[in-house]
Amino acid sequence: MYKKKIMKNIKLFFQLICFSLMLTGCSKTPVKAATPEIKKEEPQKEDPNRFKVIGYLFAGGDLLAASAKIDLSKITHLNIAFINPDASGVFAPVAGLAELVKKAHQHQVKVIAAIAGGNPPQYLKEMLKSDRRKILIDGLMQLTRTYNLDGIDVDLEGDFVNENYEAFVVDLSAALKKESKLMTAAVATWNSAAYSDKAIVLFDLINIMSYDQTGPWRKDKPGPHSTYEAAEIDFNHWNVSRAIPAERLILGLPFYAYGFGTDIPESLTYGEIVLRYPGAEKLDIWELPGKGTFYYNGWPTIKKKLSYALQKKAGGVMIWQLLGDAQGDLSLLNSIHRALNN
Template identity: 55%
Template sequence: MRKFLLLWLIASACLSVNAQQKFRVIGYLRTNNILEGQAGQVDYGKVTHINIAFINPDSAGNFTSMPGLKAFADKMHGLHIKVLASIGGGLAPAYYTSLLAEGNRQALVQKLAQLSESYNLDGIDVDLEGERVDANYESFITMLSAALKPKGKLLTAAVATVYKDRYTDKVLSLFDFINIMSYDKTGPWRPEKPGPHAPYEMAVEDMNYWAGEKGIAKDKLNLGIPFYGYGFGPGAPSDMSFRKIVSTYSGAENKDEWTLPEGGTIYYNGIPTIKNKTTLALERAGGIMIWQLLGDAQGKYSLLNAVDEVVHQKK
């Protein structure tokens, strides 16, 4: 009986470790962070994937040379971390509409496939939003999938629930995994609607839609969390990294908003909420996605540390 119990405990521990190893922690870094050597501040032992944002072509569909990118990817591979080029972004160039059109689509796909090969990247992350997810999006993703998958490359996407009707079931089925941008519910572009831009309730609603209503498999979903805040009202900055928030306002790390003497308020996710969202992701998703890693604080105030503690059940 004791032998059986011991074997059961060992097997349970192995299953727990395997589950933790499979859980993705995806962090975005900006292109200039990589090329200008700022990315050394990240604790890479706590991430599984790096998405480099944003590597966009010019209006002719050509990509500029990026010295240092391959060296970074090679270094990450030595740490067993996958590296993807993320295209688009919330302010993606308007000419994507032309690049995705039938006459230009194949050339763009070929150049993206070559980009992943040239810099030894593990795939392409597509962060096209709003009007950029147009009538040509499905054809583009279908062609890009056909170009990347035979080479063993990943194809992922950043999606927002507010644009949910623009993503077809076929498109969603082609992504290896999907990063849910569960933030930016409001922001400086909507000064008339101040308030939390990434409340816990939004994460629950987003998971209810993508995992529940859409029925996407748990392992394909990553819950997005913000390492930044937005300010509204007198004296409040329009945006502020979590690093800057906790270094400026003592005690802010355990709150989700901070009211300034002038009357304005900064809204963000503090350590308790990040831990709660990570618990939610462990229950209903296959990972966490972070925008963006260099917004984090250091040491005991680090949100990445908070994510890691929950994933590995540290106390």
């Protein structure tokens, strides 16, 4: 009897120990340490009521160094033009882009990679086709993740807006929306019929390239390439004829001049024009007797286009391109900023 009692007490003792171990979490299965969460920057939603000032910046060279010439506090979106893959769909590293994105985000400026352009690599046409489209879109999505970009600007022009354009835009839109990224476009009114309704409705913002009505490629037709009247016609086309809401339309402004003549450059930036010819900022035409004539937009015309965009409740204005501006009091960007904040 005594022996049985001892055995019973021993058994009870071990049961208590096991119970105690269970309560303290001890077991054969080890407890894993919590994996620290990587804090990701949440994409900001596009405010339809905010008037946008979108500027393009060339992708060549060191972007961070180039951005030192731009007052980021005076723009809302920065489009990097152009970032294209190689023929296999691989995007090469872009010097200074990661640092530029960080700097821009500190100023609440969204950074978007613009693809294609006016003279894109021809193999991009092949990458729009169904058998290679996914490679291109996957590459673009990885590009946005690598550099923490806010979206992609589709700047396919001319015959690149072909039978594969709509399917590419539909698929890219779906991929970007999953990650709350923007999809914007640069469009030319002369090519409007090529952009299907199904494609055009998917863009968050549409940059109207209201310039280049003529240029050095049309030496037989010298004259203004970006008039105020053309801006009205272009905006009305996309807003009324194509039924795109005004708040999604961005009116393009040129920061450059075209020259027609026997002894002048074919093109100059606005900054170069006003630096060479004092008073040129007040005009749209600068004639050099016996040599030729420059056509561009001076401040009066830029101001008039800005007022029109505001009157029409447009989404904003777009600048091609930021490094074409002048500095100080002659800067068009500074003038735009003052006009919007007075």
